[in-house]
Amino acid sequence: MTGGALEVLEPGLLTLVEDLGRPGWAHIGVGRSGAADAGALRLANRLVANDEGAAGLEVLLGGLRLRAVGDVTVALAGARGPTWLDDRPVGHEAVLELRSGAELRLGTVTSGLRTYVAVRGGIDVPAVLGSRSTDQLAALGPAPLRAGDVLAVGPAPAGWPVVDLAPVPDLPDRVELPVVPGPHADWFDDVLARLQAGEWHVTPATNRVAVRLTGPVLARTSDATGRELPSEGLVLGAVQVPPDGQPVVFGVDHPVTGGYPVVAVVRRYAHGRLAQVRPGDRVSFVHGRASV
């Protein structure tokens, strides 16, 4: 049995199809991509009994309107905002049954940046190099959603949802990114201490490629001033410092290589938090020694 479809009435600012990405191709210049907040996509998928890696929708700042074509089951996770099923307010991290013709509407998000919509059966678009993710840097995968698109839903998985909702704490107001030293921490004066002492603002030039910060300038040691770095591989969460001294924290669509020193790396457990910072947010760094 096929799983119906979702018709896009309004895409909002930017809605992309994302799964858990496209590992294994970095050596030919194709990055990992995938859901920026992979934990949120996984949770939404689990709620509708999908495989955790099924393709869902990544909605930037809300504003998405969808109409069910056939009966479909969805769940939302990630950034919070008011949400309606027809005229009825509904919650996030909950299993939502949409009758054919029902309309799901996401208001402007009030906390976080990216909301994930999982649909039971997954969004069924063609895979590119093994993934249905949109990579905005490499321009691979499905185009951003447009009004009028009809997204096919894949065959329903064998399992059924086992819970109606998953309690998830609100995002803390203060963003603290736990970091460990990166490969070129020693090019800078006491950089971990400076990262922990300072506070930065997230700039509007932030996207899936990188979170760009503005704040105290990180200065190189006198030995490392003017030193050139041949390009080298990058990872998600790498904190790179270009010549202007303002840190750039790489996201899922990061280039596969980069030519500026990486002074620190955000711990894996905070990658989802990194994906939810908004332009204007204040960000600080903490030493990421301890796991949580």
Place this chain on the structure above:
Amino acid sequence: MTDARAPRVVPYGDDAVLVELPGLAEVRALDDAVRAARATDPDAAGIVDQVPAARTLLLRVREDADPGALPVERWWAARSSRAAEADARDVTITVDYDGPDLADVARLTGLTVDEVVARHTGAQYTVAFGGFMAGFAYLVGLDPALRVPRLDSPRERVPAGSVAIADEFSAVYPAATPGGWRLLGRCEQTLFDVDREPPALLQPGTRVRFVAS
């Protein structure tokens, strides 16, 4: 006895290590050794991506694997140039040498245009690494006489298939993009196609020759 060329393994977050090496030849050798290990060695099973660059090899592992446990020294000790050469693919690229920078390259190198073409087609190249965009490959093996700097200001649009040189490298642009390399000519081959196996015509280790059309 310490091996001056031995790799230095640097932690790089929870999912990766960066292996630092003296130069391209050592990167090439370790990259091939790790790729060979991934086919046979259970200790390499956690690797999901390996990214060679000019002096480093990045190894990224699955979330349930420990990058610090990768036996990089053992793979380094087991490296062999012979095995890699036997496996390497050979690609010949046919070039129309009519690029907009051909005359400038001749002037900068003190050669004639014909000599530039002869030297570019006379060399055997190897893909050292990728990285700038999907399917882009940095080719080493360029005749040192053709070493020229990048353009002072990049072009807004380099056409797909442009064959170019800059510094010690040659390359072919897989798709139209802004770019600062000096363009010698164009080729018809498709460098990157997601529906082809392998999708990239040129991948690390591939040997390349250019011939004039």
